[in-house]
Amino acid sequence: MTNLASASMSRPRAAFAQAVAVEPDFDLDLPGVEHPIAPRRIQVVPTRQQRRARPKIAYAAVVVTGVLAIVVTQLMLSIGLSDGAYEISSLQQQQKELDRTNQTLSEQYDSLSSPQNLAASAEALGMVANSAPVYLRLSDGAVLGSPVAASGATGAITAGQSLIPNASLNPVTGTAATPADAAAAAAAGAAADAAATADTASAPPVAEAPADVPWTGALPSPTTR
Amino acid sequence: MNTAANRTTRRRAAVAVVAVMAVVAVFVIRLVSIQIVQADTLNAESFDKLSAETTSYGLRGDIVDEDGTVLATTVLRYDVTASPKSVTDFERTGDDGKTVDVTALQAAGEIAAVIGQTPEQVYGTLTADPSSNHVVVVTGIDVDAFRAIRDLEIPWLYYESNPVRTYPNGAVAGSVVGFMGEDPDADPGATETGDSAGTEDEVGLSGIEQMQNQCLTGTDGVETYERGADGVAIPGSSETVVKAQQGGTAVLTLDSDLQWFSQQALLARIQETGAAWGTVVVQEVKTGKLLAVADYPSVDPNDIDATPADQRGSIAFQSPFEPGSTFKALTAASVLDAGLANVGTQVEAPFIYTDPNGASTRDSEFHVDPLRLTFAGVMQESSNTGTAMLGELLSSQQRYDYIEKFHMTKPSEVGFPAESGGILAPWDEWDDQTNLTTTFGQGVSNTAIQIASLYQTLGNGGVRLPVQLLDGCKAEDGTMTQVPDATGEQIVPSTVSTDVVNMLETVVSGGYASKELSIPGYRVAAKTGTAQMSDGSGAYGDSYITSVAGLAPAEDPQYVVSVTIAKPVTIESALAAAPVFQKIMSQVLKEKRVLPSTVPSPDLPTTY
Numbered sequence: 001m002t003n004l005a006s007a008s009m010s011r012p013r014a015a016f017a018q019a020v021a022v023e024p025d026f027d028l029d030l031p032g033v034e035h036p037i038a039p040r041r042i043q044v045v046p047t048r049q050q051r052r053a054r055p056k057i058a059y060a061a062v063v064v065t066g067v068l069a070i071v072v073t074q075l076m077l078s079i080g081l082s083d084g085a086y087e088i089s090s091l092q093q094q095q096k097e098l099d100r101t102n103q104t105l106s107e108q109y110d111s112l113s114s115p116q117n118l119a120a121s122a123e124a125l126g127m128v129a130n131s132a133p134v135y136l137r138l139s140d141g142a143v144l145g146s147p148v149a150a151s152g153a154t155g156a157i158t159a160g161q162s163l164i165p166n167a168s169l170n171p172v173t174g175t176a177a178t179p180a181d182a183a184a185a186a187a188a189g190a191a192a193d194a195a196a197t198a199d200t201a202s203a204p205p206v207a208e209a210p211a212d213v214p215w216t217g218a219l220p221s222p223t224t225r
Numbered sequence: 226m227n228t229a230a231n232r233t234t235r236r237r238a239a240v241a242v243v244a245v246m247a248v249v250a251v252f253v254i255r256l257v258s259i260q261i262v263q264a265d266t267l268n269a270e271s272f273d274k275l276s277a278e279t280t281s282y283g284l285r286g287d288i289v290d291e292d293g294t295v296l297a298t299t300v301l302r303y304d305v306t307a308s309p310k311s312v313t314d315f316e317r318t319g320d321d322g323k324t325v326d327v328t329a330l331q332a333a334g335e336i337a338a339v340i341g342q343t344p345e346q347v348y349g350t351l352t353a354d355p356s357s358n359h360v361v362v363v364t365g366i367d368v369d370a371f372r373a374i375r376d377l378e379i380p381w382l383y384y385e386s387n388p389v390r391t392y393p394n395g396a397v398a399g400s401v402v403g404f405m406g407e408d409p410d411a412d413p414g415a416t417e418t419g420d421s422a423g424t425e426d427e428v429g430l431s432g433i434e435q436m437q438n439q440c441l442t443g444t445d446g447v448e449t450y451e452r453g454a455d456g457v458a459i460p461g462s463s464e465t466v467v468k469a470q471q472g473g474t475a476v477l478t479l480d481s482d483l484q485w486f487s488q489q490a491l492l493a494r495i496q497e498t499g500a501a502w503g504t505v506v507v508q509e510v511k512t513g514k515l516l517a518v519a520d521y522p523s524v525d526p527n528d529i530d531a532t533p534a535d536q537r538g539s540i541a542f543q544s545p546f547e548p549g550s551t552f553k554a555l556t557a558a559s560v561l562d563a564g565l566a567n568v569g570t571q572v573e574a575p576f577i578y579t580d581p582n583g584a585s586t587r588d589s590e591f592h593v594d595p596l597r598l599t600f601a602g603v604m605q606e607s608s609n610t611g612t613a614m615l616g617e618l619l620s621s622q623q624r625y626d627y628i629e630k631f632h633m634t635k636p637s638e639v640g641f642p643a644e645s646g647g648i649l650a651p652w653d654e655w656d657d658q659t660n661l662t663t664t665f666g667q668g669v670s671n672t673a674i675q676i677a678s679l680y681q682t683l684g685n686g687g688v689r690l691p692v693q694l695l696d697g698c699k700a701e702d703g704t705m706t707q708v709p710d711a712t713g714e715q716i717v718p719s720t721v722s723t724d725v726v727n728m729l730e731t732v733v734s735g736g737y738a739s740k741e742l743s744i745p746g747y748r749v750a751a752k753t754g755t756a757q758m759s760d761g762s763g764a765y766g767d768s769y770i771t772s773v774a775g776l777a778p779a780e781d782p783q784y785v786v787s788v789t790i791a792k793p794v795t796i797e798s799a800l801a802a803a804p805v806f807q808k809i810m811s812q813v814l815k816e817k818r819v820l821p822s823t824v825p826s827p828d829l830p831t832t833y
Contacts, residue, residue: 085460103300104368110295110393115485133815145746145821163492164485166395167527
């Protein structure tokens with residue numbers, strides 16, 4: 001039964017195969033034609049049309065794949081673009097923040113490098129200006145000018161009090177700052193001033209200066225710390 | 226086929242077609258209406274909802290000194306506003322992901338801690354009018370305070386940035402740099418509609434800020450873009466409507482360190498002598514560039530209100546005064562140039578001299594016998610009678626012409642706002658006394674800048690160079706515009722100017738202020754002046770303007786320093802100004818690395 005069934009089931013295929021083998025140009029789609037040939041090992045041989053038809057599937061595959069690829073690419077591009085937009089946005093935000101930091105630091109730098117602040121700081125450190133500079137001419141080794149030791153009396157430029165105001169040295173607290181705050185700042189300022197004055201007054205810098213640069217041999221060498 | 230059924234089918238088809246046509250027609254009409262008729266309106270409407278506009282600030286440019294030290298710059302400051310309607314408690318998510326409830330009062334306390342107020346003050350501001358939609362919490366805070374408040378993550382606060390002018394060096398060159406303020410010519414209605422305070426509504430009101438307003442002013446740009454629901458720009462939609470243009474940088478010839486030193490030295494001496502005001506001008510002889518223009522009183526542009534309104538200008542440029550004896554250098558140059566005398570010309574200078582017109586003058590110190598002086602000696606002694614006698618060798622018109630030739634009757638090339646050109650009546654309107662006194666600098670008024678320029682001319686072989694305060698206006702791309710003309714003009718021959726400088730050197734080597742004027746190692750040529758000040762009603766009062774103007778090194782002058790101190794109380798002679806001159810000139814020579822003099826002084830004879 002099984003054999004029979006399989007035989008009868010395989011029949012149309014056999015017929016089809018034979019027809020193809022015998023008459024390649026014969027129309028395959030003839031259900032009524034019976035070929036009384038016993039089943040045997042057969043192989044599908046594609047017709048020329050089939051051979052021609054087969055690439056069409058490949059084309060379709062290529063087209064579908066292509067379309068898919070395009071869709072995917074476009075999707076990726078779109079994702080990339082909007083990702084880029086977010087990145088630009090976040091970078092712009094970052095730049096804004098960095099600009100702000102830059103501004104704060106430049107402001108600080110400009111105020112700190114103002115001559116008022118430099119002079120006050122230098123004098124607070126006990127530095128004095130030498131009003132009698134001496135030049136060494138390299139061509140003949142001549143010393144131009146007469147060397148005079150700098151002294152606290154002639155070398156102090158501000159003598160502990162900076163007379164040229166600079167409101168930018170006080171931190172900005174906004175226009176709504178309270179008087180108490182200003183008073184505190186003033187007190188701090190006064191304390192700093194007092195400290196600076198005390199420094200310059202109590203410590204004659206000339207006497208102190210050599211202590212930091214001991215004579216250690218043939219050449220004076222600074223103590224590096 | 227049944228004809229009735231056929232007819233029904235046809236009727237149905239017709240109805241269907243008509244219905245479809247009707248629907249299509251409706252669509253087409255709607256389409257035309259939306260796409261063509263209403264297109265502009267709808268586009269505009271959608272654009273408003275979709276598009277965002279940002280202002281890119283074209284900030285006002287900097288004012289810098291010769292080596293780029295910033296004297297004025299623009300920074301952003303922040304305003305914090307709130308909507309009282311929505312001031313409520315809120316939840317804050319901490320870094321650890323936990324949420325904390327924050328009450329409005331707590332939030333107010335946190336804000337208060339940053340801006341230096343009490344929590345009650347801030348809470349009061351926030352709740353003063355709960356129905357309002359807008360209240361200003363604080364204005365003009367800096368970046369640090371802004372960040373601190375922003376980091377509080379309070380949902381009902383809003384922030385706005387404004388460009389603000391700041392002067393990192395404070396009062397250093399304050400009177401020259403100037404300051405900003407509301408445009409007095411502006412339409413008052415216009416500021417009402419302006420969005421916020423800031424430099425936009427402000428213009429330079431004085432000094433360089435005013436003079437270079439056009440160079441410094443930037444143009445704000447506008448950029449529009451379309452944004453998504455989360456506010457992120459839709460790629461490719463941004464469009465620059467107006468490109469922001471940053472303001473130019475005004476580059477000055479000033480040296481901020483020297484400027485500060487001059488101001489400090491001047492003010493210290495003014496306080497010491499109880500003087501009213503003073504000014505210092507330092508000019509480079511070979512270029513005509515001003516290195517320092519110090520004034521007292523002077524304004525700190527960061528804090529304009531600390532200085533009375535009438536003291537915010539620059540005295541050196543704007544306030545002429547009778548120079549007194551420093552003017553004698555001009556008389557000397559005129560007489561020498563006309564060939565009517567030389568450095569050795571001998572004069573018997575009496576204590577009181579009365580000229581043929583009947584006008585008279587006297588020396589500042591009494592002497593019984595006439596002084597037997599050479600021309601150089603007249604300068605050294607600063608003898609008024611001697612100068613008048615020599616000066617009157619020239620006619621009034623000749624002297625006026627020389628004064629004019631030395632540019633003493635017109636403002637300098639700087640073009641400083643409200644710059645004065647000095648005061649001098651035409652020679653044919655001089656009365657006899659003016660005719661006499663103009664030889665020694667009374668009856669004629671000049672600015673400190675003009676006096677400095679006179680000495681620059683004498684120091685530069687008689688070639689007067691245009692006075693320069695501005696190197697130029699530097700655009701964003703580095704190009705310099707408004708570079709001033711530096712073409713000199715020969716006023717007197719170099720032999721004359723050298724003679725005058727040599728005569729002035731005798732003032733430093735042997736005059737009454739010799740000790741206060743000398744700088745060890747350098748040959749200095751200078752002239753002192755103690756001029757009586759007009760009391761404002763046409764007569765001379767009992768206060769003086771003391772001054773020193775001079776050059777160093779005398780053998781090849783490099784720098785002019787001119788110091789003027791008015792109404793000193795403790796010393797009423799040029800000795801009030803002399804130490805300032807010496808201090809500043811020493812500093813200039815040191816800072817500019819001018820080598821000590823090696824050529825000996827000619828030591829002109831002063832008596833015979």
